[in-house]
Every structure is written in C-alpha cells, then in structure tokens.
Amino acid sequence: MRLRIRFSKLDKIRFTSHRDVARIWERALRKAAIRVAYTEGFSPHPRLSFGLALPTGHESLAEYLDVEVLDLDGDAADVPERLSAALPVGIAATAAAVLEPGTVSLQEAVVASSWRLTLTGITEDAAHQRTTQALAAPSIVVTRVRKGHQVVDDLRPGIERLAVLPSGPDGVVVEADLATRIRGIRPGELVAACYAGAAEARVLRTHQWIERDGERCEPLAAGAPSSHALGACA
Amino acid sequence: MSTLWPRIEPLLAKVQKPARYIGCEDGMVTPEHAPGKVAWLLVYPDAYEIGLPNQGLQILYEILNERDDAVAERSYAPWLDLDAELRAAGLPLFSVDTHRAATDFDVLAFNLSAELVYTNALNCMDLAGVPVRNADRGPEHPLVVAGGHAAFNPEPLADYVDAFVVGEGEEVVGEITEVLRAWKAAGRTEASRHHVLHELATISGVYVPAMYDVHYAGPHLASVTPRYPDVPERVEKRTVADLADWPYPKHQLVPLMEVVHDRLAVEVFRGCTRGCRFCQAGMITRPVRERPAEQVRTMVHEGLRRTGYDEVSLTSLSTADFSGIERVVTETVEDSGLCGPTSVSLPSLRVDAFTVGVAAQISRARRTGLTFAPEAGTWRMRQVINKLITEDDLFGAVESAFSQGWKRLKLYFLTGLPTESDADTLGIAELAAECVARGKQHTPRASVTASVGGFVPKAHTPFQWFGQNTAGELRRKINLLRDATAKARGVQLKWHDPRASLVEGIASRGDRRVGRVIERVWRAGGTFQEWSECFDLGRWEAAMAAEGLDIDWYVHRHRSEDEVLPWDHIGAGLHKDFLWLDWQASLRAHGLEDCRWTPCYDCGVCTGYGIEHVVASPVPPAGGSQGTGQGVVGVPVRLDSRPPVQVVA
Numbered sequence: 001m002r003l004r005i006r007f008s009k010l011d012k013i014r015f016t017s018h019r020d021v022a023r024i025w026e027r028a029l030r031k032a033a034i035r036v037a038y039t040e041g042f043s044p045h046p047r048l049s050f051g052l053a054l055p056t057g058h059e060s061l062a063e064y065l066d067v068e069v070l071d072l073d074g075d076a077a078d079v080p081e082r083l084s085a086a087l088p089v090g091i092a093a094t095a096a097a098v099l100e101p102g103t104v105s106l107q108e109a110v111v112a113s114s115w116r117l118t119l120t121g122i123t124e125d126a127a128h129q130r131t132t133q134a135l136a137a138p139s140i141v142v143t144r145v146r147k148g149h150q151v152v153d154d155l156r157p158g159i160e161r162l163a164v165l166p167s168g169p170d171g172v173v174v175e176a177d178l179a180t181r182i183r184g185i186r187p188g189e190l191v192a193a194c195y196a197g198a199a200e201a202r203v204l205r206t207h208q209w210i211e212r213d214g215e216r217c218e219p220l221a222a223g224a225p226s227s228h229a230l231g232a233c234a
Numbered sequence: 235m236s237t238l239w240p241r242i243e244p245l246l247a248k249v250q251k252p253a254r255y256i257g258c259e260d261g262m263v264t265p266e267h268a269p270g271k272v273a274w275l276l277v278y279p280d281a282y283e284i285g286l287p288n289q290g291l292q293i294l295y296e297i298l299n300e301r302d303d304a305v306a307e308r309s310y311a312p313w314l315d316l317d318a319e320l321r322a323a324g325l326p327l328f329s330v331d332t333h334r335a336a337t338d339f340d341v342l343a344f345n346l347s348a349e350l351v352y353t354n355a356l357n358c359m360d361l362a363g364v365p366v367r368n369a370d371r372g373p374e375h376p377l378v379v380a381g382g383h384a385a386f387n388p389e390p391l392a393d394y395v396d397a398f399v400v401g402e403g404e405e406v407v408g409e410i411t412e413v414l415r416a417w418k419a420a421g422r423t424e425a426s427r428h429h430v431l432h433e434l435a436t437i438s439g440v441y442v443p444a445m446y447d448v449h450y451a452g453p454h455l456a457s458v459t460p461r462y463p464d465v466p467e468r469v470e471k472r473t474v475a476d477l478a479d480w481p482y483p484k485h486q487l488v489p490l491m492e493v494v495h496d497r498l499a500v501e502v503f504r505g506c507t508r509g510c511r512f513c514q515a516g517m518i519t520r521p522v523r524e525r526p527a528e529q530v531r532t533m534v535h536e537g538l539r540r541t542g543y544d545e546v547s548l549t550s551l552s553t554a555d556f557s558g559i560e561r562v563v564t565e566t567v568e569d570s571g572l573c574g575p576t577s578v579s580l581p582s583l584r585v586d587a588f589t590v591g592v593a594a595q596i597s598r599a600r601r602t603g604l605t606f607a608p609e610a611g612t613w614r615m616r617q618v619i620n621k622l623i624t625e626d627d628l629f630g631a632v633e634s635a636f637s638q639g640w641k642r643l644k645l646y647f648l649t650g651l652p653t654e655s656d657a658d659t660l661g662i663a664e665l666a667a668e669c670v671a672r673g674k675q676h677t678p679r680a681s682v683t684a685s686v687g688g689f690v691p692k693a694h695t696p697f698q699w700f701g702q703n704t705a706g707e708l709r710r711k712i713n714l715l716r717d718a719t720a721k722a723r724g725v726q727l728k729w730h731d732p733r734a735s736l737v738e739g740i741a742s743r744g745d746r747r748v749g750r751v752i753e754r755v756w757r758a759g760g761t762f763q764e765w766s767e768c769f770d771l772g773r774w775e776a777a778m779a780a781e782g783l784d785i786d787w788y789v790h791r792h793r794s795e796d797e798v799l800p801w802d803h804i805g806a807g808l809h810k811d812f813l814w815l816d817w818q819a820s821l822r823a824h825g826l827e828d829c830r831w832t833p834c835y836d837c838g839v840c841t842g843y844g845i846e847h848v849v850a851s852p853v854p855p856a857g858g859s860q861g862t863g864q865g866v867v868g869v870p871v872r873l874d875s876r877p878p879v880q881v882v883a
Contacts, residue, residue, distance in 0.1 A: 015252035
C-alpha cells in the first residue's frame with residue numbers, strides 16, 4: 001500500500017539538500033518501524049518518492065512523500081506522531097493517509113506551489129509597485145540556463161498570484177503562487193526578475209497544489225498545513 | 235557567552251554545503267556551560283564530511299559530556315568559502331552544537347589523524363582568535379591541545395600546540411579536565427597559565443613541548459630534555475586495558491548530510507599485531523584488545539535501532555581477525571528486531587577465502603565493493619614489509635569473490651618500499667593481471683582496480699630509518715606500472731599524487747624546525763592540503779627553502795642506528811632496539827609472526843606497560859596463512875636467496 005505523508009522543514013535544517021532529506025526519511029522510517037518495500041536488484045533501495053525538490057535553504061510547511069509500505073502495524077493516523085519522534089529537529093510529519101490505488105505520483109500531479117517570501121533591500125511601497133508592474137506585464141522574459149544551455153523563457157505565465165502582505169520584523173512579505181509545470185519558476189527567479197535589488201531573507205513554501213476534477217486541492221485531503229512549530233531547533 | 239547563530243545564518247546562504255555548519259545531528263548534545271565546568275571544543279581540522287564520522291572525537295565528546303565538571307562541543311574546519319565569509323564578517327571559528335565562539339571555550343582540542351591537516355589546524359587556531367604560536371598566548375586564550383595518531387611525532391607542531399595527548403584519550407581527558415578545572419577556578423593569569431602547563435606535563439601520556447629544551451648538533455637533533463625534574467624524560471602513550479569498560483560511542487552522531495563512512499560503526503577491537511612494518515597504526519596501538527562479542531552484538535543492535543542506519547561497519551585494523559566474527563555478522567544480518575535489510579561492512583578485509591565467505595554472507599542486503607590490501611606485488615617484497623600473504627591466499631580470495639558474483643575488486647598496493655626493485659614494482663601489475671585472468675573463468679566482466687600509494691615512512695615503525703623515495707622516483711615507478719597495465723585488459727590503475735607523499739614525508743618525520751615551514755605554508759594560503767584542488771607542492775618547497783631546510787635531508791635520507799630521532803622522547807611502548815632488529819630482519823626479507831597467537835617476542839609494549847592482549851580465541855581464525863601459524867610453518871623465517879640490500883647510507 002502507498003502512504004502519502006506531509007511534512008514540514010523549518011529553521012536550521014532548511015540548509016540540508018533534497019538528497020539529504022531523502023536519506024533522513026529512509027532512516028526515520030526504519031526507526032519508526034514502518035516496513036518499507038525495497039526495489040529488486042543488485043542494490044535494493046527503499047521505495048520512496050518525493051515531490052518537487054525544495055531548494056536548499058528554503059523552508060516549507062508543505063513537503064510530501066509517497067512511501068510503498070509493506071505493512072503499517074497500526075493506524076495511518078498515528079503515523080505522523082511515530083515519524084516525528086524519529087525525525088531530526090526541524091522536520092515533522094504533519095499528516096498521512098493511505099492512497100487509493102492508481103493515484104498519480106507527486107511529480108506528475110503537483111501543478112503549483114504557494115510561497116511566502118521575506119525580502120530585504122526593498123520598501124513595502126516599492127514592493128507594491130513592482131508587484132503591480134509584474135502582474136500587468138504581458139510577458140517577463142529572462143535568460144536562464146537549462147541543461148547547460150542558455151534559453152530565453154517567459155516567466156509571466158507561471159506567475160499565478162502575487163500579493164504583498166503587511167511587512168514583518170524581518171522584511172517585506174510577498175506571497176506568490178508559482179506554477180511548477182513546463183516553465184516552472186523558482187522563488188529565486190521570481191525575485192531576480194520582478195524585485196531586482198531585493199534579497200530573500202527567508203523563503204517558505206506554504207502549499208503544494210494538485211488538480212482534481214478541475215479543482216485545485218492539497219495533495220492530502222487531511223487538514224491543510226498550518227503555520228505551526230516555527231522556530232524549532234533554535 | 236551566547237550563540238552566534240543569528241550572525242552565521244545569513245552567511246550560510248552564500249556557501250556550498252551549508253549543512254556542514256548547522257549541527258542538529260541525532261546524538262548531538264546541547265550542553266549547559268557553567269563557570270565550574272571546563273569547556274572543551276573538539277576540533278577536527280578538515281571538512282565536516284571527513285571529520286564528523288571520526289570515532290575518536292565522538293568517543294571523547296560523549297565521555298566529556300557525561301562528566302559533571304566538563305562540557306564538550308564540536309567544530310570542523312570551515313571550507314574556504316565560509317572561512318572567507320567569517321573573516322569578512324569579523325566572526326570567529328564556532329561550535330556546530332550551539333554555535334558558540336571558539337574563544338568561549340577553555341580548551342581547543344585538535345584531532346590530528348594525518349600530517350596534511352597541520353596547516354588547517356593553524357588556520358582554525360587563527361580563526362578562533364588564538365595566536366598560532368604557543369609562546370604568544372596569554373591568560374585570555376584557551377589552551378590548545380592535540381591528539382590522534384599524528385601526535386606520535388608531535389615535534390612539527392611543538393611550537394603551536396600547548397599540550398599533546400599521546401595514545402588513547404578515554405582516561406586522560408578526565409585527568410586533564412581536573413587540572414583545568416582548578417586553573418579555571420583559581421582565575422587565569424600569566425603565571426597560572428605556565429603553572430597549568432607544568433602540571434599537565436606531569437600527567438602520564440601528556441607532552442607539553444614548552445617543558446623541554448631542544449639542542450641541535452649541526453643539522454642533527456642532539457637532545458630533547460625536560461626543563462624540570464618532575465617532567466618525564468620520555469612521555470609514554472596511554473592505553474586502556476580493556477575495551478569492555480568503554481562501550482563508546484553510545485549515541486553515535488547521525489549526520490544530516492552525506493559524509494564519508496555514512497553508517498553505524500562499532501569498534502570490535504583495538505590494536506593489531508600482524509606486524510606490518512610500514513603500518514604506524516598497527517605499531518602504536520598495541521596490544522590487541524577485543525571487545526566482548528556480547529557487547530559488540532548489543533552495540534550493533536541498539537545502534538541500528540537508534541540511528542535507523544541500514545549498515546554497520548565493524549571497525550578495527552583487521553576485522554576478520556576478531557574471534558567469532560562469523561557469529562557476530564550472522565546474528566546482525568538475521569536480526570529480526572531490525573526494520574528492513576541490514577548490511578555489515580568490514581573496512582579491512584583479510585586476504586583469504588574465509589574472509590570472502592564472510593563478506594558474501596554479510597552483503598546480502600547490498601553488495602558493496604570488495605577491497606584487499608596485499609600491499610606489495612611479490613612474495614619477497616611482502617616478506618620485507620611483513621605482510622605475509624601468499625599468492626595462494628590472494629588467488630583463493632579472488633576466485634572465491636568472483637565465483638560468488640562480484641565483478642570488480644580493488645587491490646591496494648604501496649610502492650617505494652625498502653629494497654623495492656623494478657621487478658617488485660612490476661609484480662603489482664602482474665598480480666593484478668593474474669587476478670583478472672582468474673576472474674574471467676567465472677565472469678567475463680571481471681576487472682580489478684589496483685590502487686597504488688607512495689610509501690611514507692612513519693615514526694615508531696621499523697621503517698622509521700628508511701629514506702623515502704623521491705617524488706620523481708615514485709613517479710617513475712607509477713609510470714612503469716602505467717605502461718605495464720596499459721595493455722592489460724580489465725586492470726585499472728589508480729595512484730596517489732607522489733607530491734603529496736613528499737609533503738607527508740616532510741611532516742611525518744620532521745622535527746621542531748619544520749613547524750615554521752607549516753606556518754609559512756598556512757600564511758601563504760595553503761589550507762586543505764588533503765584536497766587535490768587545494769594542494770600545492772610549490773608552497774612547501776618555497777617554505778622549506780625560506781627556512782633553510784633541505785627536503786632531501788628530511789625526507790629522502792636514510793637514518794643511522796645511533797641518530798637521535800625527533801620522537802625518541804615519545805614512547806609508544808616499542809623498544810627502539812626491537813624496531814631496529816625488525817628493520818634489519820626486513821632487509822633480509824625475514825617475516826615475523828603475529829604474537830597474539832604465538833609466543834611473545836617482547837616488542838616492549840605489554841611488558842613495559844604491564845598490559846596484555848585481550849583475545850577471546852586462543853587460536854587464529856581458519857583459512858589462509860596470514861602469518862597465523864596455520865599452514866605457514868617455515869614461511870616467516872624463509873631467507874631470501876639474494877644478499878641483504880644495503881639501504882643505510
């Protein structure tokens with residue numbers, strides 16, 4: 001059976017890489033005595049699949065992974081607690097559910113992420129102005145490197161929503177929904193293209209979105225992620 | 235006394251692998267500093283991914299933190315990018331546990347596992363805000379101590395380190411803590427700093443260079459003598475009598491990022507009496523002390539459950555020699571209390587079919603590479619170095635491995651050994667080709683990687699008198715092997731940079747004068763010398779020249795029997811005359827048996843320190859010859875037909 005798990009990655013541990021997090025999960029599942037299926041072959045490895053990589057240094061309330069589980073030995077509802085006890089400080093499992101057979105993988109299903117960016121080097125007024133400009137622009141053309149080649153891309157179609165929130169103690173707060181498909185945009189690229197001169201002091205993924213019957217929804221139906229446990233491992 | 239984290243955090247967005255600096259590992263402690271507690275900062279002077287797995291550092295970290303009167307945190311050399319960021323921001327070296335400034339600690343304790351980290355050690359002191367020369371330090375500075383295998387020749391860092399620990403640290407860190415606690419309580423002053431150093435010098439196993447006068451006679455060292463009557467003429471190494479008393483680490487650190495040796499490690503025994511003459515580790519860690527099998531099983535089982543690792547490494551200098559090794563590995567791979575398949579790895583395989591059988595059994599979960607270390611290409615050469623592996627042993631191991639499904643083997647060799655002829659060097663290529671040929675009978679894809687390192691003579695070994703081959707000579711030998719293996723299908727040759735071996739040679743048998751060379755190289759920017767992208771021989775040559783020191787004299791010269799060696803005032807327990815006789819025996823290609831299973835030949839360690847081997851089995855393990863006495867009768871004393879080669883200039 002496949003189990004989908006939502007987890008948060010906050011504070012110091014945000015400096016670990018996507019690969020690091022995968023290995024952290026392999027160990028945590030063993031510690032929590034959740035038996036995972038292994039691949040066949042010369043060098044078997046546990047069958048875990050993650051959604052879109054979170055860039056090293058960014059935080060998240062909405063990371064997901066799917067695990068092929070042999071037997072759960074308990075209720076899926078207890079899984080987050082069992083796992084959180086086995087995970088390092090800063091990573092916590094916040095929801096889990098058994099997937100229907102045939103559920104599309106995270107890699108294929110996720111279409112967009114919501115981000116909360118804390119920017120320095122820019123005033124709130126300037127942020128409002130740049131946001132209006134960006135949303136009004138018919139295209140935002142940038143040159144970026146993909147697979148070793150310079151390509152010209154239009155970022156505008158991938159910016160689904162952009163809004164300035166009241167500033168916090170650490171800087172100006174911008175919320176953005178960015179598409180992950182085809183010409184997906186990373187938060188760093190958004191800042192460089194639309195808020196030139198500003199720096200990201202903090203980047204937090206708050207949601208990932210899939211589409212079901214034309215509706216946007218969370219990859220896990222169970223309760224939406226909330227802003228909890230900030231400041232762990234301080 | 236507060237955390238620097240808010241100031242370090244913004245820098246981490248700008249550097250490679252920022253997870254090196256965050257701590258947060260499973261097993262980390264967050265100690266409560268207090269005026270009555272001695273604060274140790276344990277520093278591994280290389281990158282985090284190299285230093286984190288170091289067992290010695292982790293053992294001391296736990297032992298110190300278990301004490302009421304001490305706290306210990308860890309630090310690793312910041313990579314070049316963070317080093318520059320810290321200096322630009324005016325920030326010091328910090329601990330990864332609570333991100334506290336190095337200067338908030340009472341002691342900076344360096345782990346010196348190899349010579350090429352010396353410049354990093356100086357850099358860490360400097361980044362900590364501590365004057366690199368011990369003579370320039372004042373009461374406001376922490377004490378700088380160092381231990382590890384390289385401390386068995388402490389002289390190159392004698393002007394930079396306040397006190398060295400020679401040997402095993404489990405017991406002595408407590409004794410040092412007690413002295414430092416009194417120093418801290420009484421208030422640090424100029425006079426008390428001198429007093430505390432004097433007091434440390436009276437602890438067994440602690441060497442305080444400032445308590446000794448060094449005299450030279452021309453280029454030669456004449457004497458190193460204590461300045462006070464209560465300071466020992468020779469500092470003898472510390473050795474714990476029974477490993478069973480020290481089941482550490484109990485909570486091995488589980489790193490969040492990928493590191494070398496990323497698995498659980500359980501030390502099954504310490505010391506080795508195989509007697510390989512090139513091997514400093516084997517000479518300085520005697521006698522053999524096995525951990526009780528029951529304790530090994532418990533540490534493996536609990537360690538795997540606690541860490542979530544799927545692999546455990548049973549560590550020692552030759553793990554297949556552990557009494558009852560088969561049972562321990564069987565019980566581990568079949569342990570139903572573990573969640574998912576588990577592998578065992580043996581970091582140092584003995585070369586015989588028995589060992590391969592064990593390896594096949596333990597790698598059911600994940601078949602990792604097999605590495606053997608015959609060390610030399612001909613039987614004559616292996617007798618010289620006392621690595622008594624017959625060709626039958628090696629071929630038996632190789633055929634066993636290929637027949638059980640392995641496709642690729644790795645063989646380790648040394649070149650530049652005493653009495654080595656070109657025929658001996660080329661024997662490496664022949665041996666590797668023969669292994670491939672035998673492998674082809676089992677699998678068409680059989681291949682062998684021969685990894686060749688230049689031999690660097692080390693202190694406290696029978697080869698300490700031998701003049702190291704020049705980098706040019708090592709290069710020539712590697713080229714011989716390149717030519718010889720170019721047409722050999724299935725043989726891949728890898729080699730260690732002979733220029734790095736040269737620098738290792740400068741430091742490994744250097745005296746106090748070499749310290750200024752290390753300082754010059756560091757000041758010229760020569761850190762991370764173990765990393766090929768940072769290593770620069772030119773800096774070392776320039777520094778030697780600037781100090782008026784001759785590379786040939788330090789590295790390539792054969793020493794004579796009566797020469798005062800820079801480490802003669804450091805005792806590893808081995809009689810100097812035993813080492814000299816063993817050196818002479820090696821020149822006659824005489825082997826020497828393993829004394830854990832045969833009568834004592836009095837190397838000096840057990841008799842001198844009143845300790846003995848702790849070995850569960852009175853007989854050697856089955857399989858192969860291995861100088862174990864089985865099937866080896868007559869072999870160790872077989873004389874080479876050629877006359878002994880004269881190497882002493």
